[in-house]
Structures are given as structure tokens and as C-alpha cells.
Amino acid sequence: MKIGDLTPEELHQRFSGPGVRVRIGPFLIHLYSAIREFVADFRFAYADFPICEAHEVSDFRVRVAPAGGWRLWREKQAAFWVDGALPFAVFPRRIAMPFAEWGLNWCICGYAHQFLIFHSAVVEKAGRAVILAGPPGSGKSTLCAALLARGWRLLSDEFALLDPARGCLLPIPRPVALKGASIRLIEELLPHLRIGRVFPHTDKGTLAHLRPPTDAVERQAEPALPAWVVFPTHAESARTELVPLRKATAFLRLETNCFNYATLGRTAFEAMGRLIEAAECYELPFEHLATAAGLVNGLAELQPALGCPLNVA
Amino acid sequence: MSPDNLLLRAFADPGLVAGLGAERLELVLSQARLAGLSARLSYRMEDAGAIAALPDRVNTQFAAARGIPPPGPGRHGPAVAGADRGVRAARPDRGADAGCHGQRRRHTWPPAG
Secondary structure, eight states: BBBBSHHHHHHHHHHTTEEEEEEEETEEEEEEOOOHHHHHHHHHHHHTSBOTTTSSOOSSEEEEEEEOGGGGGGGOOEEEEEETOOSOOOOOOOHHHHHHHHHHHHHHHHHHHEEEEEEEEEEEETTTTEEEOOOOSSHHHHHHHHHHTTEEEEEEESSEEEEEETEEEEEEOOOOOEEEHHHHHHHHTTTTTTEEEEEEETTTTEEEEEOHHHHHHHTTTBBBEOOOOOOOEETOOOOOOOOOOOOOHHHHHHHHTTHHHHHHHHHHHHHHHHHHHSSEEEEESSSOHHHHHHHHHHHHHSSSOOOOOOOOO | OOOOOHHHHHHHHHHHHTTOOOOHHHHHHHHHHHHHHHHHHHHHHHHHGGGSSSSSHHHHHHHHHHOOOOOOSSOTHHHHHHHHHHHHSSSSSGGGGSHHHHHHHHSSSSOOO
């Protein structure tokens, strides 16, 4: 059963009662909430994600709950609970969905050390993935969405989850967080995909979530091999080009985008070394989104596809 | 911490954890994570020979808590530790730009073209 199979009322009943166990990539999240707006937003963005049986143990227990406090006189507040504790201050209830997404990011970064985790978007074509790494605001999500329009599969908008033992990237195709002007841009570029409610005045400005393509969610158990590492940087009047990077330079740049390099130590060094050895690395300054997407798309078209798909098991 | 606390009981009797249902397992894992004792609980369970009976997902969480992913191919041995220190020392934010390594870096960062 999928999230979208339940009516809003049924989902609300479950969320406010026993909770819902949702499989999101390699993780199983047990989610509770009595906030109707949040449940509706979640239902929209995660419509294609499967609901798991009650006997399956989850990775994280998360509750998005109404909260009080002195700010209540201004607007309704909410709180993000994980493991029965509040890691963050309360926040306006109207931005519960973006906040829950950030909270989930925090859970994954903080605890999922079975993976080497990079701050990057990841898309795949013919079994090979491109890691779009960079700091917030570099244009990762927008470029990622533009590549979806060219037939790439979404593996992740936020994290590259590298399995250090197998060297493959695991999908976690959560909603793509679009900010500011990119919301309209992607709306025009991907009319067949659906963008949810717009959340103005969040900590990251105006934000909206692009619902992940159904195909990406259905194939969320299929890993991909990293073939390219690209560091996009959006800048006005930048010349849009793919600039090859030396492996050592790429290693250092990728390390700065890694959340748990120090935690995993030698394992991280070895896994990242193998990744960089196997992948081609580029810097991508860009002004025009379509040109940048065309250049990245060209990488896959210029090189022959893998002969055999990666074994899922 | 209450004496009825599930985490305390798990430390006292690791075999108990394997018999818990999903809800209670999630609870004890949450309590362990909150207390920063996930890795210690996993070692306690391992010592008691109770770890094999746990669901895979719990074992994955324990492995993650220990910061030790499953061993993979291509290990390079102790030389990696030295190389890692070398790479970190060469980072510009560690002041390496002042030396000869820094001069080389200025030619390659950003890359020409």
C-alpha cells in the first residue's frame, strides 16, 4: 500500500494514532502527527512511497506535533520530536513540512553512518550516476530537476548515500526542495511533475517541494554506480562549461561536502578514494540552466552505457 | 531514569531485546540513541550472544552506531592513515597555501580553462 492510496482522513487517523511506517530509500521512518496541514502536505509529496507493515522495525521515530510557547500569540507552532526528544526549537506550524524534511535530514546525517553521506543531488541514467555536489545555493536541486526532464532517474536531491563496501549509491528519492525563482522555472520545465504548496518565509526563503517521479520511487531499491562527480556553481554572467578537475582536487572538494568523513575515518578515505578513482570529475559554473543540463546529459550520451545492470542484491 | 526503563532492562538482560516486538524494539533503540548508548548496547548484546537474533535493520543501526560499516574490498592497510593525514595537511584551510604545496595549488585551483 502507498501513502497516496489512503484518503486524507484515513491518513490523518493513522498519523494521529499508531503512526505510519514509510519506506524512504534504505530507511524506514515511523511518523506520527496530529497536524492536518502537515499530513496533507506529506500525502502530496510522498504519495508514491510504500507503507510498511506494523511488525517492521523503523530506523527513526519522528513526531511532528502541535506546540505551545510564547510565540503562540503570533501564530500556531509545531515541534519536531525524534526519539522522544526535541532537537530543535519550535517553529511556525505553516512550515511543518519543510521543517520535517530538514529534521529527517538531520536524523540521517547524525545516525546513518552505515553510509558515507555527501551533500549532493544524485541522478542516474543507464546504471550510472552523476553526483552533483555543492553547498546550499549552488544550484544542485535546480540542475537535478532539469536533468529529470531529460530522462534521468532521481536518486536523491539532498544526499548521496555511498555504500562503502559495495561502492554504489543508494537511492533516497525524497521530494526535491525548490527555492525562490527555481520554483517557477521548474514548473515550466517539468509540467508533468507536480509541485506542492509554496511555503513563503521559511529559514531558506520561499520553498516548494517537487513530488518525486513515480518511477524513481518504484525503483528506490535499485542502486547505481557513481560515474561522474560534478560541482555545479550557479552564477550570473558565468561561462557555462564543464571543466575537468584533477582527482586530488576533486577528492578534497568532495570531502568538504561529506557529512561523516571524520566519523568513518579510514573507511571514508578508502571509499571516497575508490569513488574518485572510478569517476570523472568536473566543475560546472553555469548561468543558463538548459545549457548546463545539456552538458551533463552529454556525459551519458558520449560514453557507452554499462553492459549489465548493477546487481540489486 | 526509572527502574522500569526498557534500556536499563536491556542492559541487565540483553536476551530480552531479541524477544521484543517492533514497537518495543523501536523504543529501546530510541532510548539508547538518546542516551548515546547505542554502540555500547550493541556490544553488550554481542557479548551476550543475542545479536544474531535481532532483525537486520537493528543490526544495521548498531553497526552505524559503532561507526563501522561492513568490511569491503580494496583495503589498503595502515598506509592509508598516513596518506589521510597528508591530504588533510594539504588543505588550504590548514595553512598549506603558505608552503610549496600551496604554490602548486594556486596553479591548479581553480583549474585553467
